[in-house]
Amino acid sequence: xxxxxxxxxxxxxxxxxxxxxxxxxxxxxxxxxxxxxxxxxxxxxxxxxxxxxxxxxxxxxxxxxxxxxxxxxxxxxxxxxxxxxxxxxxxxxxxxxxxxxxxxxxxxxxxxxxxxxxxxxxxxxxxxxxxxxxxxxxxxxxxxxxx
Amino acid sequence: xxxxxxxxxxxxxxxxxxxxxxxxxxxxxxxxxxxxxxxxxxxxxxxxxxxxxxxxxxxxxxxxxxxxxxxxxxxxxxxxxxxxxxxxxxxxxxxxxxxxxxxxxxxxxxxxxxxxxxxxxxxxxxxxxxxxxxxxxxxxxxxxxxxxxxxxxxxxxxxxxxxxxxxxxxxxxxxxxxxxxxxxxxxxxxxxxxxxxxxxxxxxxxxxxxxxxxxxxxxxxxxxxxxxxxxxxxxxxxxxxxxxxxxxxxxxxxxxxxxxxxxxxxxxxxxxxxxxxxxxxxxxxxxxxxxxxxxxxxxxxxxxxxxxxxxxxxxxxxxxxxxxxxxxxxxxxxxxxxxxxxxxxxxxxxxxxxxxxxxxxxxxxxxxxxxxxxxxxxxxxxxxxxxxxxxxxxxxxxxxxxxxxxxxxxxx
Amino acid sequence: xxxxxxxxxxxxxxxxxxxxxxxxxxxxxxxxxxxxxxxxxxxxxxxxxxxxxxxxxxxxxxxxxxxxxxxxxxxxxxxxxxxxxxxxxxxxxxxxxxxxxxxxxxxxxxxxxxxxxxxxxxxxxxxxxxxxxxxxxxxxxxxxxxxxxxxxxxxxxxxxxxxxxxxxxxxxxxxxxxxxxx
Numbered sequence: 001x002x003x004x005x006x007x008x009x010x011x012x013x014x015x016x017x018x019x020x021x022x023x024x025x026x027x028x029x030x031x032x033x034x035x036x037x038x039x040x041x042x043x044x045x046x047x048x049x050x051x052x053x054x055x056x057x058x059x060x061x062x063x064x065x066x067x068x069x070x071x072x073x074x075x076x077x078x079x080x081x082x083x084x085x086x087x088x089x090x091x092x093x094x095x096x097x098x099x100x101x102x103x104x105x106x107x108x109x110x111x112x113x114x115x116x117x118x119x120x121x122x123x124x125x126x127x128x129x130x131x132x133x134x135x136x137x138x139x140x141x142x143x144x145x146x147x
Numbered sequence: 148x149x150x151x152x153x154x155x156x157x158x159x160x161x162x163x164x165x166x167x168x169x170x171x172x173x174x175x176x177x178x179x180x181x182x183x184x185x186x187x188x189x190x191x192x193x194x195x196x197x198x199x200x201x202x203x204x205x206x207x208x209x210x211x212x213x214x215x216x217x218x219x220x221x222x223x224x225x226x227x228x229x230x231x232x233x234x235x236x237x238x239x240x241x242x243x244x245x246x247x248x249x250x251x252x253x254x255x256x257x258x259x260x261x262x263x264x265x266x267x268x269x270x271x272x273x274x275x276x277x278x279x280x281x282x283x284x285x286x287x288x289x290x291x292x293x294x295x296x297x298x299x300x301x302x303x304x305x306x307x308x309x310x311x312x313x314x315x316x317x318x319x320x321x322x323x324x325x326x327x328x329x330x331x332x333x334x335x336x337x338x339x340x341x342x343x344x345x346x347x348x349x350x351x352x353x354x355x356x357x358x359x360x361x362x363x364x365x366x367x368x369x370x371x372x373x374x375x376x377x378x379x380x381x382x383x384x385x386x387x388x389x390x391x392x393x394x395x396x397x398x399x400x401x402x403x404x405x406x407x408x409x410x411x412x413x414x415x416x417x418x419x420x421x422x423x424x425x426x427x428x429x430x431x432x433x434x435x436x437x438x439x440x441x442x443x444x445x446x447x448x449x450x451x452x453x454x455x456x457x458x459x460x461x462x463x464x465x466x467x468x469x470x471x472x473x474x475x476x477x478x479x480x481x482x483x484x485x486x487x488x489x490x491x492x493x494x495x496x497x498x499x500x501x502x503x504x505x506x507x508x509x510x511x512x513x514x515x516x517x518x519x520x521x522x523x524x525x526x527x528x529x530x531x532x533x534x535x536x537x538x539x540x541x542x543x544x545x546x547x548x549x550x551x552x553x554x555x556x557x558x559x
Numbered sequence: 560x561x562x563x564x565x566x567x568x569x570x571x572x573x574x575x576x577x578x579x580x581x582x583x584x585x586x587x588x589x590x591x592x593x594x595x596x597x598x599x600x601x602x603x604x605x606x607x608x609x610x611x612x613x614x615x616x617x618x619x620x621x622x623x624x625x626x627x628x629x630x631x632x633x634x635x636x637x638x639x640x641x642x643x644x645x646x647x648x649x650x651x652x653x654x655x656x657x658x659x660x661x662x663x664x665x666x667x668x669x670x671x672x673x674x675x676x677x678x679x680x681x682x683x684x685x686x687x688x689x690x691x692x693x694x695x696x697x698x699x700x701x702x703x704x705x706x707x708x709x710x711x712x713x714x715x716x717x718x719x720x721x722x723x724x725x726x727x728x729x730x731x732x733x734x735x736x737x738x739x740x741x
């Protein structure tokens with residue numbers, strides 16, 4: 001059994017919205033609903049970061065949200081992956097000169113996968129989570145090879 | 148026996164959706180003695196950024212104020228700017244704007260209904276309503292090219308015209324929603340479980356709604372007949388006699404509770420479908436932009452001095468934008484945005500004051516049109532200092548609801 | 560009961576007297592095929608008469624507060640209130656916009672939260688965005704800005720109290736365009 005066993009099962013996802021406009025957030029919910037139905041791949045939203053394998057983050061991260069995001073990240077158990085959904089979390093996007101934003105997200109927590117788009121389509125979000133999966137699998141192979 | 152005060156923070160991170168917000172309550176035993184709502188976890192300083200950019204850039208910024216009302220803010224923006232700058236959009240553009248705004252109302256109301264279904268623990272209904280919502284998103288994608296953030300509006304018109312194929316898709320969609328909304332009425336309004344769970348919950352009286360400055364469906368559910376489309380009619384709404392939908396017109400009595408809010412929203416979907424049908428049947432021919440060239444438009448803005456207030460009835464309530472163009476910049480010198488939840492969240496504190504801990508999820512969940520999920524990160528301690536888990540909190544909420552129901556004498 | 564914009568202006572004129580500095584009725588014709596007139600009353604008053612003007616408006620009808628905003632115009636702040644009167648009656652809503660100049664040395668206004676509870680949000684926002692103190696406002700905690708926001712920084716001010724030095728540029732090219740030399 002590899003160290004990253006949990007990633008061979010269903011992926012549980014925690015979604016943190018940090019100053020996003022809700023556009024990405026509702027597309028994440030739309031991803032779960034019958035048209036796109038991410039649950040058939042075993043991808044499921046959970047209510048606590050402690051249960052989650054993957055952290056989905058949206059938004060450009062306002063000043064007093066940064067430490068809360070760090071806390072969410074720390075609460076997640078290893079191994080974990082972070083997926084950033086949307087342009088403003090990826091690069092700042094439209095909000096490039098605000099006084100209350102401290103993003104982009106990769107300056108606050110380590111990010112594995114970026115899903116650009118304003119907002120990205122549900123297919124792109126599923127693809128992003130699958131990319132995170134593949135990345136973890138690759139990491140696992142490296143770890144096993146090293147052992 | 149002396150009771151010590153405990154501090155209960157709820158939020159700011161909610162697992163499922165919506166922007167972060169924090170409710171902080173001081174409790175004495177079960178009773179809430181002080182409640183404060185801390186906003187600003189999504190404060191991006193959009194108005195400040197808009198005052199540094201040109202008007203067209205600020206218009207795109209206004210679209211990103213809210214991803215759900217992503218056409219309501221640009222609507223108020225263009226109406227306010229046109230008033231300030233003295234530009235008038237061609238009739239065809241005004242009708243297209245109204246159609247897009249009503250399409251958004253349909254998707255937003257269905258979204259809300261799905262979330263409410265989730266809150267009462269009826270998740271299959273959430274999935275069913277959101278399946279129905281995909282239809283209107285398909286039409287919006289066909290017309291504008293994107294599911295959310297449509298970028299349709301421009302000062303003095305719209306950026307894309309409606310083609311024959313779009314009209315056909317719209318007509319098909321109207322037929323779909325006539326049936327779908329009837330099914331929703333059966334599933335929500337006629338369902339005894341839904342009624343038991345929402346009747347008498349988070350009641351807002353008419354006087355209180357006035358005092359807290361409530362707007363939109365929250366105010367209309369309390370019996371206040373206010374709707375910008377009716378009070379200050381603009382664009383195609385001026386041609387149609389739009390009337391605000393209030394529960395007293397539908398069922399003859401007003402409770403101002405979560406059930407009434409559902410009622411108002413479901414009937415507004417019917418109204419939106421009717422408005423769209425009227426607009427496509429009476430769509431005028433002609434241009435879609437008053438000033439089609441953006442360089443000319445920006446130089447006109449740079450030369451014009453003026454002030455204006457733009458108002459639009461968004462799905463969640465009225466959106467107000469104030470503009471001042473000072474004749475030196477090609478963008479707004481002053482831009483002020485008031486969104487519906489800005490006012491509607493006001494009702495949380497008075498509803499919580501004197502209520503009990505179990506009310507927090509109920510009030511937060513039902514009153515606010517910008518709903519947030521119940522299972523958020525919360526540490527709740529009871530009077531003995533023991534941490535109350537979410538299951539107990541939920542049980543307390545159900546008990547409280549039953550008690551309120553008895554007190555108010557709500558019939559089955 | 561509804562009144563026309565002219566009648567509202569006359570009532571305000573009678574009660575405010577000399578405190579009414581500027582007055583204007585703006586009329587717009589809105590609508591696509593069937594035009595409708597919509598009027599707004601814009602007045603500029605002396606700051607001392609503010610409370611009286613608001614009370615006069617509350618006597619006419621319980622208004623709906625549209626917004627409170629302000630602009631930094633050098634020596635003064637221009638604070639703008641907008642009330643909607645007679646809402647709920649088709650096509651009859653009239654906005655009454657009150658403007659007043661506040662010198663930066665004395666940024667104090669009486670609160671209207673005793674008349675309208677919901678105005679608290681607006682007043683707290685103006686307090687943190689422009690630094691205007693509201694006499695009688697109970698909750699003074701930051702609403703939109705973080706709790707650890709530095710003292711004496713007001714995002715909408717254009718003077719030394721502004722936030723131009725707190726901006727974080729995420730795009731290098733923008734930094735070059737806006738900042739110039741940085």
